[in-house]
Amino acid sequence: MSISKRDYLREKFENFKKFIENNTPSEAEPNEEIERFKSMTEEQIITFAVTHLLPYKNNIDYPTKALCNMFQLDFTNKNVSLMIANYLELFISLIS
DSSP: OOOOHHHHHHHHHHHHHHHHHHHSOTTOOOOHHHHHHHTOOHHHHHHHIIIIIGGGTTOTHHHHHHHHHHTTOOTTOHHHHHHHHHHHHHHHHHHO
């Protein structure tokens, strides 16, 4: 059975959200931006990728660092920052 690009994107975004949640420090305070990110719909994911990620296709560090800051993740931890960058690059490739 073949999986559609949209279903694949949805699945990867769910995995991405789990990765972020698992790596966010327990003392991190939830805020409106984080809650909005966690509740994104499929259409919002696509819009987010087009408007916020595609312009940084050749400089993925900027949105990676922004997400790390938003979720209080350690950007200098390469295990975290490289995984986030890989997810972001995947989302860009799926929409371009």
